[in-house]
Amino acid sequence: MMTIIRIDAPLFLKENQATWTESYISGATFSWHQKDEEIRTKLKEMSNYHCAFCDDLLFPKSGEIGEIEHFKPKTAYKELAFEWTNLYPICRRCNGTKNDKFDDLLLRPDSEDYKYSDWFCLDLSSFKLKPFKLANPNWKRAEKTIELYGLNKDDKIKRRQDEFAKIRNEDYKDIDNQPFRYI
Numbered sequence: 001m002m003t004i005i006r007i008d009a010p011l012f013l014k015e016n017q018a019t020w021t022e023s024y025i026s027g028a029t030f031s032w033h034q035k036d037e038e039i040r041t042k043l044k045e046m047s048n049y050h051c052a053f054c055d056d057l058l059f060p061k062s063g064e065i066g067e068i069e070h071f072k073p074k075t076a077y078k079e080l081a082f083e084w085t086n087l088y089p090i091c092r093r094c095n096g097t098k099n100d101k102f103d104d105l106l107l108r109p110d111s112e113d114y115k116y117s118d119w120f121c122l123d124l125s126s127f128k129l130k131p132f133k134l135a136n137p138n139w140k141r142a143e144k145t146i147e148l149y150g151l152n153k154d155d156k157i158k159r160r161q162d163e164f165a166k167i168r169n170e171d172y173k174d175i176d177n178q179p180f181r182y183i
């Protein structure tokens with residue numbers, strides 16, 4: 001989970017947020033009002049086309065189109081369903097694992113002072129992400145983030161392992177076009 005600098009909300013979202021939220025709260029089915037493509041694109045620009053949580057690549061840097069994550073799930077926090085700061089670009093795998101779960105301990109990649117190296121380390125013998133316990137007394141927050149987004153599921157470990165092998169064999173120059181930049 002690399003640092004993200006939050007960009008400004010798209011204008012159409014600012015303009016419609018109140019109306020859309022009100023309608024959703026009063027019982028309408030959740031809908032992006034045909035703006036999902038635009039929102040997704042904006043979010044992906046913000047993260048340089050990486051999943052905000054596992055850092056895998058998203059379209060057009062990979063075939064994975066990417067989804068829109070509600071950090072606080074819209075089912076329990078309806079008032080945040082169209083709140084820009086509650087939205088993140090996410091890959092299908094992370095989104096499928098996290099689903100409607102939430103915990104106050106979860107880390108946000110765009111929160112002030114968030115840095116990968118303060119919270120996580122990669123164990124190169126297992127390719128698992130671990131909370132950086134020695135450096136951070138609040139390491140349980142990293143542990144919870146790993147758990148809810150499934151950052152150590154088998155497929156993620158395999159993807160990191162494959163990427164690591166590639167990095168060793170090739171001369172990478174453009175880190176931003178690689179998945180798992182923390183490797």
Ligand SMILES: [Zn+2]
Binds near residue numbers: 052090094
């Ligand atoms: Zn992901």
